[in-house]
Amino acid sequence: MATILIIDDDESLRELLRLHLTSAGYEVRVAEDAIDAGHLVLKQAPDLIITDVNLPHMDGFEFVAALKSDPTLPYIPVIFLTSTDDGDHRGKELGAVGYLTKPVRADQLLAMVAQHLPRER
Numbered sequence: 001m002a003t004i005l006i007i008d009d010d011e012s013l014r015e016l017l018r019l020h021l022t023s024a025g026y027e028v029r030v031a032e033d034a035i036d037a038g039h040l041v042l043k044q045a046p047d048l049i050i051t052d053v054n055l056p057h058m059d060g061f062e063f064v065a066a067l068k069s070d071p072t073l074p075y076i077p078v079i080f081l082t083s084t085d086d087g088d089h090r091g092k093e094l095g096a097v098g099y100l101t102k103p104v105r106a107d108q109l110l111a112m113v114a115q116h117l118p119r120e121r
Helices: 012-023 034-043 060-069 087-093 106-116
Strands: 003-007 025-029 047-053 078-082 098-102
Touching: 003 012, 003 034, 003 098, 025 087, 034 047, 034 060, 047 060, 047 087, 047 106, 060 078, 060 087, 078 106, 098 106
Parallel strands: 003 025, 003 047, 047 078, 078 098
Antiparallel strands: none
């Protein structure tokens, strides 16, 4: 079962995403900020990360830049999910595989997740 890490400071959205993804058969872990997410990634790297851009302490772009600079973790695909649509270019420069704008439809989310999950690690 593929593991997905959701990083968002909005508890209601984290729960909604978790419900959609677990219903689709994924194992889901959640973090409210990049610091918690970093600890979770170091404990057990997920198969895919979905992160907001606007996070407390460290924004999603900074988190992904740090993630991609670690030679043991750059393979993890990242999808940005945020309320602004002006970061798509920066997300791609950082190596993100996708960029979705809130509010996102469940079918859009699930399609992008299925498209970018690695077959094997």
